[in-house]
Amino acid sequence: MKPQPASRRGARALRRLAPLPLLALVAACATPATQRVASGEAPIVLGPPVRDNVTPMEPVIACFADHIASATAGRGPFVISVGEVKDYTGKYSINEGNAITQGGALMVYSALGKMGGVVQVAERFDPTIAERELAYIDRRQLGDGDAHQLSGPDGAQHVPWLPYFGGTIRQSDYFIVGGITELNYNINSGGAEAGVNQIGAKGRLYNQQVGIDLRIVDTRTLLVVDTVSLTKQFVGYEVGFNVFRFFGSDLFDINLGAKGQEPLQLGIRTALEEAVVRLVSRVTKVDHRPCMTQLAADGRIATTPAADLRQVPNPGEVRASETVAAGPAINRSDAAGAPMTGNAVQVQFEFGSDNLGGSALAVIDQIAAAAKNGRIEVTLVARDTENFDPGKRDALMDRRIAAFTSALVSRGVAPGAIGVTWRPDPADTSIHRDGPGLQELVKLRIGG
Numbered sequence: 001m002k003p004q005p006a007s008r009r010g011a012r013a014l015r016r017l018a019p020l021p022l023l024a025l026v027a028a029c030a031t032p033a034t035q036r037v038a039s040g041e042a043p044i045v046l047g048p049p050v051r052d053n054v055t056p057m058e059p060v061i062a063c064f065a066d067h068i069a070s071a072t073a074g075r076g077p078f079v080i081s082v083g084e085v086k087d088y089t090g091k092y093s094i095n096e097g098n099a100i101t102q103g104g105a106l107m108v109y110s111a112l113g114k115m116g117g118v119v120q121v122a123e124r125f126d127p128t129i130a131e132r133e134l135a136y137i138d139r140r141q142l143g144d145g146d147a148h149q150l151s152g153p154d155g156a157q158h159v160p161w162l163p164y165f166g167g168t169i170r171q172s173d174y175f176i177v178g179g180i181t182e183l184n185y186n187i188n189s190g191g192a193e194a195g196v197n198q199i200g201a202k203g204r205l206y207n208q209q210v211g212i213d214l215r216i217v218d219t220r221t222l223l224v225v226d227t228v229s230l231t232k233q234f235v236g237y238e239v240g241f242n243v244f245r246f247f248g249s250d251l252f253d254i255n256l257g258a259k260g261q262e263p264l265q266l267g268i269r270t271a272l273e274e275a276v277v278r279l280v281s282r283v284t285k286v287d288h289r290p291c292m293t294q295l296a297a298d299g300r301i302a303t304t305p306a307a308d309l310r311q312v313p314n315p316g317e318v319r320a321s322e323t324v325a326a327g328p329a330i331n332r333s334d335a336a337g338a339p340m341t342g343n344a345v346q347v348q349f350e351f352g353s354d355n356l357g358g359s360a361l362a363v364i365d366q367i368a369a370a371a372k373n374g375r376i377e378v379t380l381v382a383r384d385t386e387n388f389d390p391g392k393r394d395a396l397m398d399r400r401i402a403a404f405t406s407a408l409v410s411r412g413v414a415p416g417a418i419g420v421t422w423r424p425d426p427a428d429t430s431i432h433r434d435g436p437g438l439q440e441l442v443k444l445r446i447g448g
Contacts, residue, residue, distance in 0.1 A: 059304075071284070210268055
């Protein structure tokens, strides 16, 4: 066999090495930034900075917390604790460990914390440190660096340890327990793959599903107040392109592709947050459903944390100038001469209910828009067949005012711009009719 000239052998070698610069370029583009922190150390890879762990539920939680703050002004928040929220799916991989997060209870705690204090959260999940310090106090071993005066049969004495007389741990009103109960792999998948002359492409979609079950329990009676069961599907995809063939005497094997999946644990956190909103809505009697419209239609994650989206201060933080003016109870005869200025609007509640229906919410949208330009007189009305005793009537009226106020505040109306101008005296048992089949419950003035 005749040997080839050196120049030809070199050209072939160069052709074989031709993809190497391209490979180096691709590798350089895919390499993240690095930093050498100290002399002699290997550089460490730098990724994105730490951020708030936001979910699609951020605007919903902020809106709902604002509603609770408006509805519970003047009374203390509920105290809610969290028990076990476990993984009951049993799905485990010897290579990757548990498929489902083992921190469900921590996610529920965080969801309550995102409400920003409109409910108080009591620690019951890990009270180890508190129990140890109480034990130190019991043995007179715990101090704070100061001397404390105690009185006894031998007179006053100063001691270096903290005295404890009990009763400092706050009782909870309710607690939340439950778990992640379903993980269904590949409930639906499909795709296509085709190739010609060792050149091909492929694409695939697949779905899986998780389910959660939570309940909220009255701490004193251990009666289950409400339960919620939610499910969510997750979507994944895979696409690819490959070339495997000879070009002349050179073999090329090129594979390009991408794959991704909606984050499983983020979806579980989102489902747990919605479950918490629903359960808290039940015990606070503040409707969460108007706030669910804040969810993005395409399920996008909010970029602003719930705390930064809040508009209404918590009950303990409301300034006097920002509170909703409740106004005195004024009999109709006393208010007969009061002028009604601006536009008058009716908002109707169904019999015995403090929930705002879809038609009422549409009217409230118009009220909120009009209040930016002037004063609006609003009358809350109900069927004239309602004839409750004064105590039940006034309690229902308070809830109706709170629901109406919360709906306005969530639409950008300042609490200080909402004031009650008339409501019946507690001793007034008459029906104040307003048109066929309706009675007036309370009158409010919205805007400046």
